Each structure stands twice: as structure tokens, then as C-alpha cells.
Amino acid sequence: KAGVTQTPRYLIKTRGQQVTLSCSPISGHRSVSWYQQTPGQGLQFLFEYFSETQRNKGNFPGRFSGRQFSNSRSEMNVSTLELGDSALYLCASSISGRARTDTQYFGPGTRLTVL
């Protein structure tokens, strides 16, 4: 079974621009979560989507947004990029995110560099 895929793998943007990252979950998984990883803050939760609805949101500004499509694929968007948005953005999928035994499986990430 194919794992979680993320595109693109690398991005370079300049301040003020916006960016869209894509995530395809493992087949059959309906929950998609997004995390930001930086050397200073570690892994931090951004938001989670299930059945095209945002179920949970972390403590990030409104410039960070996302959506999920009917096939469970998800995108996240960052508008008005700042230098501090440079990070590895990770997507994780799980079957439903509801069961206690649900496990999140991570993709390889998208490395975003903001100049």
C-alpha cells in the first residue's frame, strides 16, 4: 500500500507571497493532519481535516488555512509568507482519527524556504 505523499518536496518563496502544499493520504484513510516542524519549536500541530471538514485547529495565525477534498486529499495554504514560515511541513493520515487505536502515518514533508 502506498504511503502518504506530499508535493512539492521543496519550495522557495519570497516574503509576501503565498504557497499551496498538497497531501495525498494512504488509501482508505479519511483523516489528514498537518504539522509544522522547525529547529526551534519542533513539531507543532496546524489543523486536522475529516470528511472535508476542519475538526481541530492548532495555535497558528489565520494566514494558515487548509481544505480537504472528497477523495480525502488535502491542501494547506499559507498567505503573506514571513521569514519565520520557513519549515518542514508534514502531513499525516489516519483511518478516522476517532478510535483510540488510530495511528497517524507521516509523509516525507515539504521543505519551504522563505527568502
Next chain:
Amino acid sequence: EDQVTQSPEALRLQEGESSSLNCSYTVSGLRGLFWYRQDPGKGPEFLFTLYSAGEEKEKERLKATLTKKESFLHITAPKPEDSATYLCAFSSGSARQLTFGSGTQLTVLP
């Protein structure tokens, strides 16, 4: 406030030298304690989930244990390919997101 702390931050071992990584947590309503391995430039790779104190799980040279306040990842006779950053995380209450520790960077020297 729920939180998780990992120690040590970095650990260097000789091949075959067994050791343990620590994950201390303060969580109300623990749903699960997770261990992941992360190689440079890659996403975290799932290792184990533990749900209740006293639980243990093993996979090859790795063994994870859980008490009411800590989890340990024991590495027996490590090999250079075990070098990676090991992350622990928890989910709690009705929250579905994972809260991660800062990780332990393990280097196994040949």
C-alpha cells in the same frame, strides 16, 4: 498544562552499547503515547503506541515501556543504522492531534 519532555537531547553510543531514551509526560486523560523515528530530511516513521501503564511493546532491537509518568525506549545492541532522532508524542482527551517532545538525537558509532 499537558506537556512532554525528552531526555537526553543527544546520545552517542558505540555499536552494541545498549541504552534507554526517556519521555516524561504530564497529561490529563492520556489516550496514547507514541514513539516515532525520524531520519534527516524525512517524515517521522511510526514505531509504537502505548495506551496504559505497564504496557510494553518490542520491535527488533527496540522496546518501549510506559509508566504513569514516563515512557522509555530501550535500544539493545544498537547498530549504526539505528542512528536517527527519536520522537515521543501523546494524544489526550478528545483531542486528536499529537503533541510532540523535542526528540533525542541518537548516533551509533561503528
